[in-house]
Amino acid sequence: MACERTATLVADYFDTALGAQQRQALQEHTQQCADCALALEQARHTHAQLLRWQPQSVPAWSRVPLPAVQEPPRRLRWTWWQWAPLAVSCMLALAVVLNVQVSTGVQGLSIRFGAAPSVDMAQLEARLAAFDAQQQAALQTLTQTLMQQQSNDNARLMEAMIDGVIEQLGDSTARSLEQVIAYFESQREQDLQLLQASYQQLADSDYATIRSVEQLAMLVQGGQP
Amino acid sequence: MSLAEQDDALIRAALEGSARAWDQLVRRHETQVYNFSLRLTGNPTDALDLMQEVFLGVYRNLHRFRGDAQFSTWLFRIAHNKAIDMGRRRPQCMSLDSVLDEAGDQVETRWQQLDDAPEQDPQAMLDERQRNALIQAQMGALPLEQRLVVELKVFQSLTFEEIAELQDISANTAKTRFYTALRRLKALMEQDHGM
Numbered sequence: 057m058a059c060e061r062t063a064t065l066v067a068d069y070f071d072t073a074l075g076a077q078q079r080q081a082l083q084e085h086t087q088q089c090a091d092c093a094l095a096l097e098q099a100r101h102t103h104a105q106l107l108r109w110q111p112q113s114v115p116a117w118s119r120v121p122l123p124a125v126q127e128p129p130r131r132l133r134w135t136w137w138q139w140a141p142l143a144v145s146c147m148l149a150l151a152v153v154l155n156v157q158v159s160t161g162v163q164g165l166s167i168r169f170g171a172a173p174s175v176d177m178a179q180l181e182a183r184l185a186a187f188d189a190q191q192q193a194a195l196q197t198l199t200q201t202l203m204q205q206q207s208n209d210n211a212r213l214m215e216a217m218i219d220g221v222i223e224q225l226g227d228s229t230a231r232s233l234e235q236v237i238a239y240f241e242s243q244r245e246q247d248l249q250l251l252q253a254s255y256q257q258l259a260d261s262d263y264a265t266i267r268s269v270e271q272l273a274m275l276v277q278g279g280q281p
Numbered sequence: 282m283s284l285a286e287q288d289d290a291l292i293r294a295a296l297e298g299s300a301r302a303w304d305q306l307v308r309r310h311e312t313q314v315y316n317f318s319l320r321l322t323g324n325p326t327d328a329l330d331l332m333q334e335v336f337l338g339v340y341r342n343l344h345r346f347r348g349d350a351q352f353s354t355w356l357f358r359i360a361h362n363k364a365i366d367m368g369r370r371r372p373q374c375m376s377l378d379s380v381l382d383e384a385g386d387q388v389e390t391r392w393q394q395l396d397d398a399p400e401q402d403p404q405a406m407l408d409e410r411q412r413n414a415l416i417q418a419q420m421g422a423l424p425l426e427q428r429l430v431v432e433l434k435v436f437q438s439l440t441f442e443e444i445a446e447l448q449d450i451s452a453n454t455a456k457t458r459f460y461t462a463l464r465r466l467k468a469l470m471e472q473d474h475g476m
């Protein structure tokens with residue numbers, strides 16, 4: 057091609073972004089330039105041949121990635137054990153206000169209200185320590201039970217979803233099923249880790265509340281925190 | 282609601298977690314992406330792989346779609362990059378050989394039959410599959426960058442500005458690349474009995 061404008065001119069001809077004025081100039085040039093006229097004619101033919109492509113329909117495929125883009129954040133259900141530390145704190149505070157005396161003697165457990173000649177600090181300390189241990193054990197058991205339950209729930213959910221997916225795919229291949237399982241496995245793993253962390257945090261924070269009320273009780277009763 | 286607006290609505294719903302919206306969005310565009318992949322790779326197996334890669338990319342980047350371009354343009358931006366990736370990772374499935382292996386034999390047989398009956402219009406004699414196979418073979422003879430320019434210009438109607446941005450070249454280079462590719466295709470078509 058002798059004309060140096062040919063390449064750009066032919067390309068511009070097929071550019072949908074070309075303005076009306078530029079298209080006009082293009083046509084004027086083609087009328088005067090045999091090189092460009094011929095090149096354009098051939099390019100149009102080639103272009104038309106390409107467009108004879110017959111669109112093919114998509115074979116069955118699994119449309120990965122599968123749904124479940126984002127699950128709504130899981131809402132923690134409030135159960136009795138989550139309120140328990142707060143209730144205990146309130147009771148302790150009330151005990152301090154009412155100046156309740158708890159003592160064990162030969163007559164067994166006895167409770168007295170009002171001022172008393174002395175506070176058995178060692179005994180209170182021991183009681184609180186025992187309470188601490190009890191709370192921790194209870195929290196641990198509950199956390200485990202709940203996590204077990206959560207894990208069962210997830211397993212059931214996963215089964216149901218896999219069933220749904222298989223039903224939808226019909227001729228699902230072993231490969232896509234593996235992808236589904238791998239996906240849900242990883243989701244479940246993340247969920248469990250998250251849950252474990254939040255239970256631990258909750259247990260820690262409530263435990264800290266008990267400790268501070270305990271310190272308050274000692275201060276009010278004149279002991280050293 | 283225009284097609285682009287429908288796409289936007291589906292994208293919003295998909296981002297809010299609607300699996301149905303995502304499924305619909307994929308179904309609306311999969312034929313276009315599959316045919317794009319078929320012309321680029323030259324065979325259905327690799328085309329399916331490439332299409333899956335493209336939609337995986339779309340899925341992962343959906344939250345980045347800003348709506349300043351049409352979704353289909355944005356989609357083919359991803360498709361272009363995935364095709365380049367695939368060409369680097371698996372050069373054999375983006376090469377002429379794989380196309381010719383599949384398409385060559387049947388087209389060759391067909392042309393022999395046509396030579397025996399010269400009075401008939403050769404183009405009309407080609408059935409759909411053979412014509413596609415021929416186009417695949419001709420496209421497959423081009424270097425991947427040129428093949429992509431032809432694909433995005435002829436079949437996806439992107440502008441040269443858009444193609445230039447994708448290939449990180451100037452608009453003028455994109456135009457030259459397009460023209461070079463067309464001339465190469467013309468030669469190949471003449472070689473293939475004046476298609």
Ligand SMILES: [Zn+2]
Nearest residue numbers: 059061089092
């Ligand atoms: Zn000229």
